[in-house]
Amino acid sequence: MAQIFISAGHGGYEDGVADPGLVLASTTEAAEMIQVRDLVVAELRSRGLPVLAVPDDLSTAQGIAWINMRCQPQDVALEIHGGAYSDPGVRGSSVFYIAQNEVRRSHAEILLLALRRRVTQLPSRGAKPDTESPTGWLDFTRSLRCPSLLMELGHLTSPQDLAIIQNQRRDVALGLADGLASWSRSVAPVAAAATTTPSASTFPEIRISINGGIYPETGIIVNNNSYVPVDLADLLGVNLTNAPNITRLRYGNVVYIKAVDLRSYNVSVNWNGETRTLLLRSATGMGICPGSMDRLMGLGSSSEVQLIMFLKTVNEAAVTQYQDLAKLYREESAIEGINHDIAFCQMLVETNSLHFGSGLNPAHNNFGGLGSPTGGPEGSSFPTARIGVRAQIQHLKAYGSLEPLIQSQVDPRFQFVRRGVAPLVDQLTGRWNSDPDYGRKILAFMRRLYESAGML
Template sequence: MKLFLDPGHGGNDSGAAGNGLLEKNINLDIAIRLRNILLNEYQNVEIRMSRSSDTTVSLEQRTSQANEWNADYFLSIHCNAFNGQASGYEDYIYQGLPDSSKTAAYRNIMHNHVTAVHSLPDRGRKKADFHVLRESAMSALLTENGFIDNPGDASFMASSEWRQSVARGHVNGLEEAFNLQHQQSAGSVYKVIAGSFEVRDNADNRQSFFQSNGIEAVVVEAVVSNQTRYRVQTGAFKYRENAERRMEAIRSLGIEDAFILVDEDTLQMEEDNGVSILGEMVLSPHLLDQYVKSINDQAPEIGVYYLEYGAYYGIRGDIAFAQALHETDYFRFTGVVQPEQNNYGGLGATGPDNPGDSFDKPEDGVIAHLQHLYAYASTSDLPSAYPLLDSRFELIKRGSAPSWTGLNGKWAVPGSDYGQLILNVYERLIKFSRNTMEDVLENIKT
């Protein structure tokens, strides 16, 4: 499937503006996240973008590029503006097409999936004479993802988590519309646990309660801290937002002791490729910071940077955080790199006489770390919203290490088990997070 992805506006055309936001930036951020999800998780998908940075591209150039490439689908990402009061999501196909057309059928699928994650009012399915819809030779859709001049809509747009959800909604629609197939290594499994009991009868009663309310549930036996517990599982989902929607349904029934458990089996190595560097973060920044502070109470709280910039570059930020812990000895900096360098990946460090690169602030150090990982994992152009801070980016053979174990002998020399050591730290992070959530659950129950 060949997708032409069009982030609206750009360069000297900022598009709509409001509440301190520019439409061109929101459009590009959503489009890059959408691209990253597709390339990281699906087979046989090719993507070209009308722009991957803040550049000016005419409407004619956008459709000409898509037509010359013979794309299967043209998807244009936009935000709306009107009078500061209007709110919601809407999408458009070309006005000359009947509702029975293939383009309309695709749009119906896309609309259902995007509105399912948007958290905005549904303004409906619409038609218009927009250039990109009229002049594209393939089926085309333009989505308007909220009103940037509405304070409520803009508050969503300012959230990186919301923009990731919007990108995911578009991807879910594309998956159904074009029957996209997942890569074997794509994603984690999110299990919704709605009760954890010491007595089996209590778990069975909770299971019966859910089933009487139309929610399928099973009782799963688990060993936690050497004690057998009976968990009531009300679903296992590929996408976290689907698990969160199930959580909302459970809470609406008055059940407050539910939580989402990430299946650890996703850490098992793929036979050929290993655990991918590219992908979505699973653990929250709070859990990352909590874990390292349980070992080093003076550790900086930088988990949020690995979430935000990891999502932007399409990198598994929580595993990159584990790599930073490995490189810095849990931010104790017992090697040649010193704390004031803000160098969390050991970039450029070769020995006592060369402690490596330094960065003005922690945020810059995280960005440089993730850019270095991007160089190893991807052959695509580096997204350009942030300056290139990794001084060694151009020295790397692009795409030479798409997995964490692929870094063996590359990031650290000889480093024959470097990737495995990172994943070992990450597994400890997962276990700590699981135990922390179990403790929270027990405290709620008592």
């Protein structure tokens, strides 16, 4: 019988330190998710369904390895988290699935529908590809050998959502149990059929198109995900030598990799269902210069209209409130030689997509999250949006170049930077921001920008 795995987000140990996740005044994310998880496990077992709870003392990587040691293709795995946002009015549940997998998206919708039937007061924020997560990649949706989803059960920073999770915990657990049971039933027959197929045709074949031309070798479909021969990565200019997170499998004496994982190497990955063809485009095939995407100094690839349309997808209200912001970023970046795509996406990370919070105030025009020159907690403030953008651009130039400023200095911390010490986006991590995923988050926004513009 198919098994169901369920993990409570956080609660384990990362780098030897207990990880409670989001910490609130009276509770933690780990405490809330563990209580819900335990009720779900008890309910599923009462229905005679085999369910395994991931031990709470494991790190994220250890938890994934624990599941992979025990799971089969017909099993399913869910990790539950609590969402957090600077605006307490943001609420609701969402489920993340591996990008480019429409079957997994339908599984995510099964979970959301089941939860809403039991807890009608909890809004649904929908099924989302994991490329829309802050880092553009979720290990739980990418690294498991069985179908997996990651759910934000509700926003713990919302008083309404937190009250529902705490006061209607039994109903929440019943909704999750209903969804998991339905999801498991939908997966098991398909997986069982695949395992009884003759070995020569276990995995269906698909065509592969690279930069508009058909590749002579075929790919395969495994667990509803497209896989391509590993040698194809070299043709796309992707070096996977030191890439332990890339999923590999050996089939028919050929090593295959999961196609969607190439997206992290700036390869466009799309699917034509009518012709059953995987569509891949390299960065050079999209007109993006090799090695330029993550370099602070250089030219951006997006137009003003493309920046505005992308902003609309992440914060529609901001398009009206900041209607000149895209123009300002292109103009100010061009003067100092900064890649405006990087600067714009960094602004989205620092300002929570112009929702602000985390100590930033819209009235300060501090779009780059620049600190005070005196070290105070309030950060810097600028008289206009243009000056605020200019200060951010100048600070990026301080890190990315040894060249002098073209315009008069408005960045209050320019002189504190060792010039040219961080020419790449990821090198801003730990310098501009202490978030260990800071660079990844900026690049994740850039990939979404290029996707929305048809460049990726």
